[in-house]
Amino acid sequence: MKMKKTRIILASASPRRRELLAQIGMEFEVMVSNVEERVTATLPGEVVQELSGQKAEAVLAMPQAKESGTDASILVIGADTIVACDNKILGKPADEEDAKRMLRLLSGRTHEVYTGVTMLFSPQSPADGSVRRHTFFECTKVCFAPMTEAEIAEYVATKDPMDKAGAYGIQGFCARYIKGIEGDYNNVVGLPVGRLYQELKGWLENEESSDI
């Protein structure tokens, strides 16, 4: 992938997203804004696209994103993940009781995890000064084994659920209760790096050949 002239900025504080992007061999910086999330969409796939766009835009607007001392093009990647079950959207739990409530809801059934990704490409020497935007989302189905009340309490006591949408991390202790998935695993962790790489490959090469 030809990306030498492009600074890539991940607009996320999540250490899991950072690890995933590094794992596939990408070089990038991390910048986080304190954007206030405003949701106008209702469908889960649209909600995560909207929120990922707000995160990416807020970082691109930060002075640090542009005053790098280099004259490279900039690509900002924003991402947002939610869990949806019975048409209810589950974010991060408010407290341990809320985490238990979410896990009871997910126990013994299949739910969906949505991650939205927005890429903003600000070319080095734009012919028209405009920022290119590309947004997509991935949905993965996750099937949980039944959990007893004791198992839910044991898992919540590990604190692992507290900073995660839907009150679980598929990559930790909770793997005990995951029967299987349908779709991209890394999408559940927080960043669909397979789809991201493939989209970048086509899109960025296109942008670079036309703008630089």
Next chain:
Amino acid sequence: MKMKKTRIILASASPRRRELLAQIGMEFEVMVSNVEERVTATLPGEVVQELSGQKAEAVLAMPQAKESGTDASILVIGADTIVACDNKILGKPADEEDAKRMLRLLSGRTHEVYTGVTMLFSPQSPADGSVRRHTFFECTKVCFAPMTEAEIAEYVATKDPMDKAGAYGIQGFCARYIKGIEGDYNNVVGLPVGRLYQELKGWLENEESSDI
């Protein structure tokens, strides 16, 4: 899960299997035998069950497995993973050329990953002195994006494929090329810990209540 009186031994040299079992909160030891693999089965699910059984039996037969100085029951877990594509079974690549051949085969299509697990339970005070045996396998479908020759060469140059069945590790750099899966992700990494935990929960509690 009530398993205090049982020593659990993982009969595998794979660091990935070790990590997965530790991740779900299991306490266990690792013992590895130099068992010679003999395959009589032909179907992938039967092959991995057979090989996982040979690994578990070889470890249970080792003096170290029984001379622990404790009087606990022993549970040995053996596992074996293969990749199947077009009814061909892919093991670990012999060399870099072999790895490239396998990746060309997997590129742009869906294949299956089979992991067989055998659990041997040797009770502390058996009424009839016998070892209980339980075997199962899990199958996960994995869909690869198309890989160019340059991408295959780049991935093989990372050396990541060389010690892995089918010449790829789903949890590394190769995540770039994974479009999605159907089934248990950890089964592809090498140990279906979700199924393993659920099977153990029912089976071991049963064994312990009847034998100890």
